[in-house]
Amino acid sequence: MKTAPVPPVLPFLDLLSSETLAKLANVYDKQSHAVTLYFNRSTFSDKAHSEEALTFEHLVKSARDKSQSGDANPGLSKDLTRIFGMEPEFRSSPNRFKAIFACSDRQIWQEINLPPCGDFSRLEISQRFQIVPLLRAMEACTPYCVAIIEHGKARIFIVHGTEIHQMHQLPSEELTMDAEVSRVGWCHHTDGSLGERTKAYFKSLARDLRELLQDLTCQYLVVGCRDDLWSELKPQLVKAGMEDMISGRFNLSSFDMTPDEIVQAARPAITGKQRQQYNQFWESVREESDLSAISVNPVLRRLESGRVQTLFLGDLSGRIVTECANCHKWLNAGNLCPACGSSYINSLPAEELLVRKALSTGANTIAPDFAMAALFGEVGAILRY
Numbered sequence: 001m002k003t004a005p006v007p008p009v010l011p012f013l014d015l016l017s018s019e020t021l022a023k024l025a026n027v028y029d030k031q032s033h034a035v036t037l038y039f040n041r042s043t044f045s046d047k048a049h050s051e052e053a054l055t056f057e058h059l060v061k062s063a064r065d066k067s068q069s070g071d072a073n074p075g076l077s078k079d080l081t082r083i084f085g086m087e088p089e090f091r092s093s094p095n096r097f098k099a100i101f102a103c104s105d106r107q108i109w110q111e112i113n114l115p116p117c118g119d120f121s122r123l124e125i126s127q128r129f130q131i132v133p134l135l136r137a138m139e140a141c142t143p144y145c146v147a148i149i150e151h152g153k154a155r156i157f158i159v160h161g162t163e164i165h166q167m168h169q170l171p172s173e174e175l176t177m178d179a180e181v182s183r184v185g186w187c188h189h190t191d192g193s194l195g196e197r198t199k200a201y202f203k204s205l206a207r208d209l210r211e212l213l214q215d216l217t218c219q220y221l222v223v224g225c226r227d228d229l230w231s232e233l234k235p236q237l238v239k240a241g242m243e244d245m246i247s248g249r250f251n252l253s254s255f256d257m258t259p260d261e262i263v264q265a266a267r268p269a270i271t272g273k274q275r276q277q278y279n280q281f282w283e284s285v286r287e288e289s290d291l292s293a294i295s296v297n298p299v300l301r302r303l304e305s306g307r308v309q310t311l312f313l314g315d316l317s318g319r320i321v322t323e324c325a326n327c328h329k330w331l332n333a334g335n336l337c338p339a340c341g342s343s344y345i346n347s348l349p350a351e352e353l354l355v356r357k358a359l360s361t362g363a364n365t366i367a368p369d370f371a372m373a374a375l376f377g378e379v380g381a382i383l384r385y
């Protein structure tokens with residue numbers, strides 16, 4: 001009897017929920033004891049290990065020096081000591097993107113591990129956690145499925161950044177004649193009803209793939225197969241409602257491609273699909289003038305009134321905005337908060353305030369990595385009304 005695919009436990013898909021992100025984004029520590037660490041070295045060697053130690057020491061030391069609160073606070077001191085004590089762990093697995101959000105005073109210690117996303121090191125001690133680099137890293141590692149397909153057999157992978165995980169056999173594999181045939185695939189010239197069998201197999205495979213991707217909340221599919229098979233498989237995927245998920249196809253050089261070869265072959269399709277979606281977003285921003293906003297101030301204004309449905313963060317490097325330190329309203333101009341009258345004002349990166357407001361109002365955020373973000377405008381938004 002056919003059984004539904006069991007959702008696999010993939011540790012790398014245990015990503016942060018938007019609720020957790022919103023909680024992190026909302027932390028406000030008046031004493032400036034919120035510590036954010038990002039650490040990622042994509043290359044490593046014996047020499048790089050000692051360099052990492054130096055970078056790490058430098059990061060902690062300069063953040064301590066820069067911090068206005070110094071080491072006087074026991075909670076902050078405890079967090080920095082704990083981070084500094086993790087150096088051997090960073091040394092042993094440097095080829096990861098690591099983020100730590102810590103605030104002892106508030107019993108917060110959140111660690112996030114992702115596949116490498118380029119060299120990036122940053123340690124900040126301030127009133128807020130800096131969450132935009134995490135969002136960009138998460139978007140760069142958006143999980144996708146790769147299906148390697150031959151006659152009557154398939155290998156299914158879930159890719160997360162540079163990491164790849166092969167899934168177990170799908171129920172559709174049971175349609176093959178017997179275990180031996182299942183292993184080697186169908187043979188063209190010995191089976192007269194090959195066309196019907198292929199169609200039935202692809203129909204079943206498409207259904208299984210859709211169920212699998214729904215269970216994994218995976219929105220992209222890349223297929224590796226020969227041209228003749230693709231013309232038969234694609235209509236079945238479309239019928240199964242997967243047209244929007246199909247991100248591209250590559251020609252299969254061998255059914256036994258190595259995982260690295262598969263990631264290399266599939267990656268351009270995903271990058272292309274993402275770029276296409278970002279382009280579509282910006283086209284809608286330009287076309288829907290009544291239901292869109294562009295640039296920092298207009299977008300912040302709409303976010304404050306809860307009108308933003310989707311926020312797109314382009315390259316906002318160096319853009320600073322101000323907020324009221326008392327009621328956290330964005331301040332467009334002046335030194336007095338019009339809402340509460342406070343003259344206590346904070347300066348902060350525009351992208352951090354934009355994302356915090358998006359998370360607190362339930363708006364979606366698209367945060368491409370820096371290379372991709374630079375191809376588009378500073379910031380844009382599609383509005384709810």
Ligand SMILES: [Zn+2]
Nearest residue numbers: 324327337340
């Ligand atoms: Zn205020």
